[in-house]
Amino acid sequence: MLNHIMRSQSLRLSIRNQNLVHLQKMFFSFQVEEEQQRKKEKLDKTLKGLCITGRLKEAVGLLWRCGSQVDAKTYAVLLQECKQRKEYGKGKRIHAQMIVAGFALNEYLRVKLLILYALSGDLQTAGVLFRCLHYSSDDVIPWNAMISGYVQKGAEQEGLKMYYELRQRRLVPDQYTFASVFRACSALASLEHGMRAHAVMVKSRVGSNVIVNSALVDMYFKCSSVSDGHRVFDQFSVRNVVTWTALMSGYGYHGQVSEVLKCFDKMKEEGCRPNSVTFLVVLTSCSHGGLVDEGKRHFDSMKSEYGIEPEGQHYAAMVDILGRAGKLQEAYEFVMKSPCKKHAPVWGSLLGACRNHGDVKLLELAATKYFELDATNGGNYVVLANGYASCGFLDAASKVRRRMESAGVKKDPGFSQIELQGEVHRFMKDDKSHRDSGKIFNKVQEMTSLFMDVDCCLDDLFATCPV
The missing domain is CATH 1.25.40 (Serine Threonine Protein Phosphatase 5, Tetratricopeptide repeat)
Known part of the structure; x- marks a missing residue:
């Protein structure tokens, strides 16, 4: 009997001890969880604070060093900051950290990432994220x-x-x-x-x-x-400056310079102040219309009347205005006096003008200055080579093209396109990707032969006509 009582008491003590150990374990785990939660909340606040103060690079670095998941809202803030600052590479690093930390994306963050990848030009990854979305959603974002x-x-x-x-x-x-x-x-x-x-x-x-x-x-x-x-x-x-500028740009696109200037005056009459883009449209139109004095007047008015500091594009447009009018020396002096001597397009404008007017000496000078600033623009290599060729310097033209090849620079190929029955057809040099390319080439060859026959007939006709 006594033995039985002792066994029962021992069993009770054992159960109590086990419960105590279990309670201790639970208490300890709660402490750990609370500590982890405090650390996570502190990390979230720190990351958000770094974003707010513009220290995005530090925020991304801290995120990677910690290696742990953060709150979905914190990820959203980080991605939004990357998008606003156009720091797409940092946004991709954040996405990589999500994957490493095993964070499960929700729909909201998936859309955030999709937008970031699309803006960065990585449409392949954006497409993968897009296909993971639920199509039942009516969200067009x-x-x-x-x-x-x-x-x-x-x-x-x-x-x-x-x-x-x-x-x-x-x-x-x-x-x-x-x-x-x-x-x-x-x-x-x-x-x-x-x-x-x-x-x-x-x-x-x-x-x-x-x-x-x-x-x-x-x-x-x-x-x-x-x-x-x-x-x-x-x-x-x-109607504001943006819509007015779009209208003027449209008329400028069609070479209707007088309409551009009329719209510019009417815009000012309505009390709408032009901005730097508006002036660029006006200066470009003056260039195409050969309006040197008008262009100078508008260029000078940017700062004197509107307090707009001309930028490199405006100086390049002024050089183009002077260059098209054949005032090459004045254009060169204008560049040398401008604060944009290290702006490649300014020299590019002078380069094109020298080529058009056959000034080889100034052509070489403009080319030297241009390629010091930007040696990757294939179009200006072609302009320089054509400038030499048009002046009879064929060896110099060949040398420029060899230099272009050795530098690994290529000019973007041109193309022609036409819309037919709601479908746009685009054609490039040596392009045989069109579904009807065989028929098209045959028709072009047929028309070329026809034109050659017409030319021969005209030559025979003129040869027999009395002078």
């Missing part, structure tokens, strides 16, 4: 990011495809969707697609803003529908 990314990358056709897919899914496009679509249509000179998108925007009663309005005006002008471009501008309830 990821669609806008992809469409805008394609347009900025020069893949306007892909951007339009995404826009039409968005429409097929019965999603409602917004202002930013239409702004990107209009830019795509401008680049493709596709009036049909542009008018379709404009009609959808009007019917859906999407509120317009400065960005979409200027893109709409630009689209009509780039598609050679000048009257529609101005008509659309006249319908804007609010």
Whole structure:
């Protein structure tokens, strides 16, 4: 009996001790969790503080050194800061840290990353993130990011495809969707697609803003529908310097210099102050119109009347104005007196003018200065080589082309494009990718032979005509 009692007591003590150990373990684990939570909260606050004070580089470095996950909101703040500062490389490092730390992306962060990758031009990764999103969502933000990314990358056709897919899914496009679509249509000179998108925007009663309005005006002008471009501008309830500049740029695109200057004067009459972009459009138009004195007057008024400090592009435009008028020495002196002597496009403008007017001595000087500042622009190698060739210096022209090849510099190839039945067809040199390339080459050869026959007939005709 006594033995039984002792065993029972021993069992009770054992249970109590086990419970105590268990409680101690639980208490210790709670302490650890609380400490980890405090550290995490401290890290979150530190990272956010670094972002707010503009110390993004330190924030990303700290994130990697810690190696642990942070709050989703903190990741969002970091990614937003990367986007705002256009520090896309740092944003990609943050994404890599998420993967290493085993952080599971939510929809919001996935969209944030998608936008960042699209803005950086990495559309392949952006596309992977896009395909991971739930298509049941009616959010057009990821669609806008992809469409805008394609347009900025020069893949306007892909951007339009995404826009039409968005429409097929019965999603409602917004202002930013239409702004990107209009830019795509401008680049493709596709009036049909542009008018379709404009009609959808009007019917859906999407509120317009400065960005979409200027893109709409630009689209009509780039598609050679000048009257529609101005008509659309006249319908804007609010007109500011951005929309006025888009209108002037459109007229400048078509070489209608007098209309550019009229719009400029009317804009000022309405109390709208021009900005640096407006003046660049005006100076470029003066250059194309051969208006030297007018160009000088507007250039001088930038600082004297509006307090706008001319930038390198404005000085390059002034050099172009003087150069086109054959005032090469004055253009050179203007460059030497300007604060933009180390701005490559200024010398590029002088280089082109010297080539057009056959001034080899100044051509060589401008080329030397230009290539000291920018040796990667293939177009100016070609300008220099053509300048030598037009003056009869063929050996010098060949030397420039060899220098271009040895430097590994290539000129971006030109292309021609035409819109036919809503489809844009683009052609480049030696390009056989078009589905009807065989028929096209045969037709070109047929037309070339026809023109040669006509030339021969004309030569025979003129030879038999009495002088």
